[in-house]
Amino acid sequence: MVLFDDRRHAGILLAKELEAFRGNPAAVILALPRGGVVVGHELSLALHLPLDVFITRKIGLPECPEYAIGAVSETGSVYLNPDAAGTVPREDIAGLVEAQRHEIARRQTLYRQGKPLPSLHNKTVIVVDDGIATGSTFFATIEALRTLAPDRIIAAIPVSPPSTAAKVRALVDHSVILATPEFFGAVGEFYVNFQQVEDEDVVRCLEQAEQVYRTRPCDVR
Structure with missing residues (x-):
């Protein structure tokens, strides 16, 4: 089943379903890089809302990096999948978390160019990704x-398994x-084009969204 x-x-x-938030001065879009930033870019343009990233990194098994046992966020919080993390020694998890924190720091410098995460106090935060499977990264983000x-x-997600969607x-x-298709293998199955998003794509999306937000008047409907 191809959806997008x-x-x-x-x-x-997604923007069509979130039209009620168009031009809301208290709303901000936070996209999960890398793929979620491309989705968030379209939301930002359509809804005239500022776009930023929230960097959360999946913690994968060394022998199978795609299998998530949890995730660590840029605020330092760690989410561990109770069904998976119990099979990994605590000291091994600590090493995996530290490795991801180094990558988070690299992305913070590159994507925000030294600027801090904006204040989210009393904000309406729209969190967007390009899809979720186990949800570890998304759950860690919400917790943080x-x-x-x-x-x-507000969660804005194109596609998810039904069980993960219920948890979200x-x-x-x-x-x-x-969409919450019953038969779910991987997020990419539901896209015609699901090519890799690179760091330069993320930076370009963020810069373009900021320029449009700052220079184009909001057409509140």
Whole structure:
């Protein structure tokens, strides 16, 4: 089942479902890099909302990096999948977490160019990714964002397995999940074009979104 032409298409469809937030001065879009930034870019353009990243890194098994046992966020919080992390010694997990923290620091410098994460106090935060499978990265993000005292957290996700979608809905104040197919192997299965997003793509999306947000008047409908 193919649902989206590419990440831009997914972002356009999400924006239609989030029209009520267009031009909201208290709202901000936080995208999970890398793929979520392309989706978030389209949301930013369509809804006239500022776009930033929230950097959370998956903790994968050394012998199988794609298998997530948890995730670590840029605020330092660590989420461990209770069904998977128990099979890995604690000292091994500590080493995996530290490695991801180095990568988080690299991305913070590159993507924000020295600027801090904006204040989220009393904000409506729209958290977007290009899709979720186990949800470890997304759950770690939501857990970390709650400590920053936003007013509301909105999940914007193109596709998710039904069980993961149910967990997301229980954690956030509102959610838009476009599709929850029963048979779910990987996020990329639901896109015609799911090519790798590179660091330079992320930087370009962020710069373009900022320029448009600052220079184009909001057409509030």
